[in-house]
Amino acid sequence: MPTFPARAEVKSTCPYCGTGCGVSVRVDGDRTTVVGDDAHPTNAGRLCVKGSALGETVVPDGRLLYPQIRDANGLLQRHHWDETLDHVATRLTQLIEQHGRESVAWYVSGQLLTEDYYVANKLVKGFVGTANIDTNSRLCMSSAVAGHKRAFGEDIVPVAYDDLERADLIVLVGSNTAWCHPILFQRIVREKERRPDMKLVVIDPRRTATTEMADLHLPLRAGSDVALFNGLLSYLNQHGVIDAAFVEHRTHGSREALAAADASGAQLADVAATCGVDASLIAEFYRLFAIHERVVSCFSMGVNQSSSGTDKVNAIINCHLLTGRIGKPGAGPFSLTGQPNAMGGREVGGLSNMLAAHMELDSPSDRDAVQTFWRSPMIADQPGLKAVDLFDAIDQGRIKAVWIIATNPVVSLPDADKVKRALSRCELVIVSDVIEKTDTTAFAHVLLPALGWGEKDGTVTNSERCISRQRPFVEPLGEARADWWMLSQVAQRWGYAEQFAYRNAAEIFDEHARLSGWRNDGRRYFDISGLAGMDAERYDALQPLRWPQPAHGDAAAQQQAFADGRYFHDDGRARFITTAPRPPVNALSDEYPLALNTGRVRDHWHTMTRTGLAPTLAAHIAEPFVDLHAHDALTCGVADGSLARVTTRWGRLVARVRISGEMPRGTLFVPIHWSAQYASDARVGALVNPFVDPVSGEPEFKHTPARVEPFIVTWHGFALARSARPMETSTWWTRITGAQFVRYELAGRDTDTDWPSLARAALGAAADADWLEYEDRSAGTYRGALIVDDRIEACLFISKRADLPSRAWLSGLFAKDRLSEPDRIGLLVGEPLEPTDDQGPTVCSCYGIGRNRIVDGIRRQGLHTVQALGETLRCGTNCGSCVPELKVLLAQNRGLASDPVLPSI
Incomplete structure (x- = not known):
């Protein structure tokens, strides 16, 4: 374990979800302590358990330390940086000369800092001349991006976190916010405790930790969101809940959208039948939406990860446009971002159909603007391959080389076994990563050691457009380098030393900021040109702030997007988008009768390359599981706690059966996190169908036909x-x-x-x-x-x-x-002879409080409220993610004062 001298506290940003919490870090020897930053506007000192456990992940375990090249015998051998980068530059040049610039591709990540993202897109689109650079944000947020652009003319999130505390009604759609964005959820919960009349509606097929806190839960059928919100649009129109002046003067397309909504089934009974939800619940949701002026509709992966994801986004936005509930405090549609810098990636054109600074790849004037600013010899003039198509092209031999940065597509992409096959066939696979052995690095011809969190220097942008600094607080391990440095070194070897002469992240950010104002003149809402011109010292001291930050005008006055009623289509008007319900691409069948849904658990992140190192985070849910309804379990012949095989047309896995009571009949849930490093047979990506939304290219992660059967062991x-x-x-x-x-x-x-x-x-x-x-x-x-x-x-x-x-x-x-x-x-x-403090399975990871300890407190100590449990045991008093579980335990154990606490496995 390396040790570092004690140093002053460093302010940085958590590297997990898109909430973007501020952290304060102290390092003393081999101990790293991470706490919430009291001064950060996002979290005001609070952290979820993943953020609190970050210190456990700042370790050398498994790190990729040196550049490596695979030799003729298939063995990876250590090389110096210069010869490794010479090899990369030469091999890419050879393949481009032989097969054309469209034969190479980059696949990057929302884990990158904005500066890394910027350099990658500049190199590929402006100097290689292809748009074959896509990001794993395609898998989580691209439907939101497409929906924003269709409605607003630009990818703009019009809501801030403060609006959650101003709203009178919050609608959470397809988001287990309590687990996936816990700090935001706790802000909502605290406000609801302060204002009990504030209403919370949760729309989700599963009964999750989030639904436990809701006033109303709509367990709608997977894929039926468009029907639900089209029905709401018709209801609002029928009952006169319309901002007529706003619709007439600030929008286009309302008549067509309303006609499409009416045609798709405007009657309550029709909506209820399509959604599989009792009509009275839908009527109550519609009533709540109609009577509350300040409504925020938050949506996340349950909306985006669908073959109709973009239409779902626009169906939600349509309801806000019809009522004029947008551009005002406490009102608007709010995309909750998945990754720490998915937003920053969007700012620099991280998707294969975008240009930097919110400029458009299909616009000749935008292409000219970017090429002129970059002084590049060329500019990509057609969209590149989206993530799923990109790996299909590798599999088909059309892409000869791929450079993968900060992501693990062999685990995370749908039809992941095809991804394995594609990479095994690819002539040149370059992987930049922090970890040496992942499912993806196993296929690398070249491995490049990247800086990890705590070593990186740059910025990220969270879900509410707030730019925050990630600052280094430890020295890089081995020969790890910044991703922007590796890319710039290759560019310099290609003769572009002047355009890639960056000495630090501050210089890259300055260029990014200047480009945002270049030929802008108010045409684009994204503008941070007011941050240009900072030297390294000012950049290092940069405090969290939301964009836009233009060089001219009052930045504070522009923080409320669309407050002036101006949108970013050429005519300045927003667009209603006609949407029609359509079922998921793959129908259930006798062979595959159940719908597989995938997602995150509370204490793990992505493919566990970071969270898998932290004992605290393994304590809550230690194993991969398949959660299904008790009736379906009986039909499939599996029991709670047994092993089962889950099979789809694309792959199969084995996991522990869990009957939580969260799942509706006909569905099952498997978490996304487990890779070959942490389980023998649990990559759920291998089972997910590869069908995508035709507009956004985002895959259908929430609905894959599957079957479950016993996995017999002796x-x-x-x-x-x-x-x-x-x-x-x-x-x-x-x-x-x-x-x-x-x-x-x-x-x-x-x-x-x-x-x-x-x-x-x-x-x-x-x-x-x-x-x-x-x-x-x-x-x-x-x-x-x-x-x-x-x-x-x-x-x-x-x-x-x-x-x-x-x-x-x-x-x-x-x-x-x-x-x-x-x-x-x-x-x-096989059991203790002396009494032990067996706390049982962990419920509160922040303080290591187990189920048995909590049940004992309820039964024997009379702790009959969440507050009483917190005051005595501390559980639920930090991030609050366990509060829904505490409520379940309270409901199950009140009045059982003399019952023994059962032992746990």
């Missing part, structure tokens, strides 16, 4: 060890990071395993080791433990049944400096 087990062990030889396994240990959940189908021999070999026990062992072959039970210097080093527990000993109890043994004799006996008998 034994179950788990192992804990202070360091990684070769346990991945089992039929099924999941790897979990714990405090001072690594844990494996195991299962297998072999029936005649020599467990004593296998255990000693796997756990590294020599013949004379301090070894504890128990076996009952007739019962299929085995327990083995390796002790070193009276401390437990590793243990393995096997049983024919899934009800194995408490992992929490065994985890506690790894925290002991010395095992007692009762501890040793407990390892043999």
